[in-house]
Structure formats: structure tokens, C-alpha cells
Amino acid sequence: MDSPDLPWQSGSTIDAIAHLTRSEIMLPHTRHSAEAAHVHRSEQLLNPLQEWVTSKPSPLAERPAEHAPSGRVGKRQVEDIRAITTMFRDADNRHGGALSRRAVIAQMSDATAMLDSCSYTESTSRALFSAVADLGSVAGWMSFDAGLHKSAQRLFITALHAAAEGGDRAVGAHILQCMARQMSHLDHYEDALDLVALAQYWARRQIxxxxxxxxxxxxxxxxxxxxxxxxxxxxxxxxxxxxxxxxxxxxxxxxxxxxxxxxxxxxxxxxxxxxxxxxxxxxxxxxxxxxxxxxxxxxxxPEHRVRSKAFDHLGFARTHLTVGEIDGAREETDTALTLFGSISSKRVADRLAELHDEAEPFIGNPAIAHMRSSIGHAVSSATA
Missing domain, CATH: 1.10.220 (Annexin V; domain 1)
Incomplete structure (x- = not known):
């Protein structure tokens, strides 16, 4: 998928997710920052997404068993997908996105295969699309956390289409806020604000x-x-x-x-x-x-929100630095670095690099010089 635009039909959505998940499973593990240069932004991203605001789920008929060689899908299978999604979210919070992203994409591929090869009722079809969309939001989020920005955006967009096919505006709004956070991370702040506004408008009746x-x-x-x-x-x-x-x-x-x-x-x-x-x-x-x-x-x-706690301590450090409180900045950075050592998150590495740059005016202070050296070593080791 080279454009954020896709036909708004269920068959196209199934094909797109199937193609994407197959290619993503084979993608070499990389954190090259050049990925960020290839994300869609501004009108190229937002104009096609405007269609999502006015889209309605495609008409879906019940899929009869004689056209479905892989069996019947019902409520239990949908709940299984949702349980797996919860499990992967927990793993992401505890360890960062890089470790599990291929596994969650493989699960997304398997779930999409149900849509293509199983029989189900119309209501089950909607629920399946919704579950695949939520699973896709986790896959996109993990890719974003691993610094694979183009892959993350592709996953978010296909998940957004699945949410539309499932008629699930709440999940769609969630995916849009994930995309907004990615745009902010990449310094596209106007795009981030526009994506938040799009989510607020679209989900206003179901929010x-x-x-x-x-x-x-x-x-x-x-x-x-x-x-x-x-x-x-x-x-x-x-x-x-x-x-x-x-x-x-x-x-x-x-x-x-x-x-x-x-x-x-x-x-x-x-x-x-x-x-x-x-x-x-x-x-x-x-x-x-x-x-x-x-x-x-x-x-x-909670104790398992390790990455979130690392971000909190980095926020502390940056606030201390803003008002010239050197000791506070150094202590909070040390704690953030300890937490960073226990997870795999390019987003945290990027925030540490920003703190490193923000501390440059204080480089004459030995504590800050040591802090910047520690950040440089930790980030270089994690991204080697």
C-alpha cells in the first residue's frame, strides 16, 4: 500500500491486511531512522482519512458454510482475538514494542484469514473486523515504538479501514489518536492536532x-x-x-x-x-x-507500566532542566536510564536524545556533562 487511500469495501480491506501482514512478518528487524522520512503527512495523509469520517460499513451478507472451507466462526473466536490483543498490549507495556511486533502481526494475519476463508453471520463479520482493527492498532503501536514509522503508519491505516468495516467508531478514534502521537513524535505537530480533531468529530456520537x-x-x-x-x-x-x-x-x-x-x-x-x-x-x-x-x-x-514510568521520569528531568535545577534533572535521568535498560523502546531512546540536546547549554556543569555522556552511551548501545 503506497498511499493512505484504499477502496472502502470489505474485500479490499481483507486483501490489504492479508498482503500487509505477510510482508511485515518477513521484514528485517531494523530501527533505521530513515523510516521516518517515508511517512505520509499533511494533505497526503489527511485528505484520504477524511473519507473515513463519512464512510459507512460495506453491506455484508452472511457467509454460508459452502463457500467457507475453513469452518464456522462465531463469538468465541472473536473473544479469543480480543484476549490475544489484551495479552500483546500488556507485553508492550512491560517490555516495549520491538520484542513482540512480529508475533502480533502474525496473529493479525491469522485473524484476517478467518474473514477470508470461514463462514459467519453478518454480525460476526462486523465483530471480526472490529477485533482485527484493535489488534492492528497494537501492531502499529509496537512498530511505532520500535522506530519503524512507515510500517506503523501502514498498519494504522489498514486497521482504520477494518474499524470502518466493523462500524466501530470507538476503535477508529483510538487508532487516530495513535497516529496523532506518531505525528507528534516526528515533529509534525499540526498533523497531530488535525488527527485529534478528526477523531473527536468522527466518534462524537459514540465517544x-x-x-x-x-x-x-x-x-x-x-x-x-x-x-x-x-x-x-x-x-x-x-x-x-x-x-x-x-x-x-x-x-x-x-x-x-x-x-x-x-x-x-x-x-x-x-x-x-x-x-x-x-x-x-x-x-x-x-x-x-x-x-x-x-x-x-x-x-x-502500576509496576508493569515500565515504559510509561520511564517517560514520567524523563518529563521530570526535562522540567527540572527548564528551571535550571541540575541535581533534579540528573537524578531523574539516572532513574529513566535504569528503566530504559529493561525495555526495548525507540521512542524512549528518542526522548533521551532530546534531553541530551536540551542539556547542552549546561555542559559546563560536571553533573550535566556526566548525564549527557550516560545518555549517549545508553542510546548508542540500544540502537547499535
Whole structure:
């Protein structure tokens, strides 16, 4: 798939996922940053995705047994796919995306084969597409975490098509926010903000409080990066207000990650970014808010969210550095490096590299010189 545009028919979606998963399983493991140069962006990405906003699932008839050599698929098989998806999400949180990405893509290929070769009812077909879409979001996320940006975007887009075929706007909004985070990671901040807006518009009638709060928190972060500090504070306040309406029992499984810790961390990073763009008392106030929120996030993080804790400590370090607190920056960086040593995540490596660059004005300080040397060694060893 060389373009983000695909025909909006179920057969095309099945063929595209089958082709993609076959090729991805054979893809050599690589973290070449040149991948980032090949992602679609701006109108090339967003214009085709606008079709998703107005698309409706293709008409699907029940697939009779005589045309399905591989047997009958029902609710149990769909639940099995969802259980596998949960398992891979947990592995990603604990260890990073690189270790399991091929396995999850292989599972995605097997699940897609059910759509192509089994018999099922129309409602089961929708559920299968939805389950494949959610599994695809994990495959794309793992690829993103491994630094395979073109592969990640291809997986996200095919998963988005599967979500459309399944009529699952909630999963579709989730995939769009994953794509927004990828665009932000690659410094395409306007695209990231547009993808959040697209998710908010598309899922507006099916959006859960957790999804709405998460999208608002991302909006706060992206506005802060773009220097829209008033808009950032408005969105952060909206995210916090909506979060109070969440009932975890009513939330879809893919939103389980967005808890009080994740909200605090996302908004805390938004305040950290805003502090960098502020001066005087405004900088001090925003830095203090950032530290408070990041501390709250860390106090709530489950032990298995290792990568998230590494990001939290990096947020701490960058906030300390913003206000010239050298000892705090060094201590938090040491903790982040320890956590980084136990996972495989190119995203964390990229954030460490950013901290390395941000610390350059303080290089005359021996503690900072040592910190930058430690970052350089850790990142070089991980990406060798």
C-alpha cells in the first residue's frame, strides 16, 4: 500500500491486511531512522482519512458454510482475538514494542484469514473486523515504538479501514489518536492536532468519557508544543473535567490504559512544554504544576507500566532542566536510564536524545556533562 487511500469495501480491506501482514512478518528487524522520512503527512495523509469520517460499513451478507472451507466462526473466536490483543498490549507495556511486533502481526494475519476463508453471520463479520482493527492498532503501536514509522503508519491505516468495516467508531478514534502521537513524535505537530480533531468529530456520537478526556489531554499537549498556551490550558481543564465522568465498567478494553496516572502524565508534559515557552513567574508556575502532575502520575503507575514510568521520569528531568535545577534533572535521568535498560523502546531512546540536546547549554556543569555522556552511551548501545 503506497498511499493512505484504499477502496472502502470489505474485500479490499481483507486483501490489504492479508498482503500487509505477510510482508511485515518477513521484514528485517531494523530501527533505521530513515523510516521516518517515508511517512505520509499533511494533505497526503489527511485528505484520504477524511473519507473515513463519512464512510459507512460495506453491506455484508452472511457467509454460508459452502463457500467457507475453513469452518464456522462465531463469538468465541472473536473473544479469543480480543484476549490475544489484551495479552500483546500488556507485553508492550512491560517490555516495549520491538520484542513482540512480529508475533502480533502474525496473529493479525491469522485473524484476517478467518474473514477470508470461514463462514459467519453478518454480525460476526462486523465483530471480526472490529477485533482485527484493535489488534492492528497494537501492531502499529509496537512498530511505532520500535522506530519503524512507515510500517506503523501502514498498519494504522489498514486497521482504520477494518474499524470502518466493523462500524466501530470507538476503535477508529483510538487508532487516530495513535497516529496523532506518531505525528507528534516526528515533529509534525499540526498533523497531530488535525488527527485529534478528526477523531473527536468522527466518534462524537459514540465517544466514551475516557476517549474524550484522552483526546482533550493530547490536544493540550500539542497546543503547548505549537505555543498556543491559552488553548493548551483550556484543553487540559476540559480533559480533567471530563475525566471525572468516567465509569471504568463502561469503557472499551482499548481504553484501559487511560487512567488517572496517564491523564496526569499527559497534562504534566503539556505544562512542562508550556514552561519552556514561558518566562519569569509564568515559567515557575507551569514548571511547578508539571512536577506536581508528574509526581502524581508516578505515584499511581502500576509496576508493569515500565515504559510509561520511564517517560514520567524523563518529563521530570526535562522540567527540572527548564528551571535550571541540575541535581533534579540528573537524578531523574539516572532513574529513566535504569528503566530504559529493561525495555526495548525507540521512542524512549528518542526522548533521551532530546534531553541530551536540551542539556547542552549546561555542559559546563560536571553533573550535566556526566548525564549527557550516560545518555549517549545508553542510546548508542540500544540502537547499535
Amino acid at each position: 466514551s468519557p475516557a476517549t474524550s478526556s484522552m483526546l482533550a489531554s493530547l490536544e493540550a499537549r500539542f497546543h503547548a508544543i505549537l505555543g498556543n498556551l491559552d488553548d493548551s490550558e483550556r484543553a487540559a481543564g476540559q480533559a480533567e473535567e471530563i475525566f471525572d465522568r468516567i465509569d471504568p465498567a463502561d469503557e472499551p478494553a482499548h481504553m484501559a490504559f487511560f487512567d488517572a496516572a496517564e491523564l496526569s502524565a499527559t497534562i504534566g508534559v503539556a505544562h512542562q512544554i508550556a514552561a519552556k515557552k514561558s518566562h519569569g513567574s509564568h515559567r515557575a508556575r507551569r514548571a511547578e504544576k508539571s512536577l506536581s502532575l508528574l509526581g502524581h502520575a508516578l505515584s499511581l503507575r
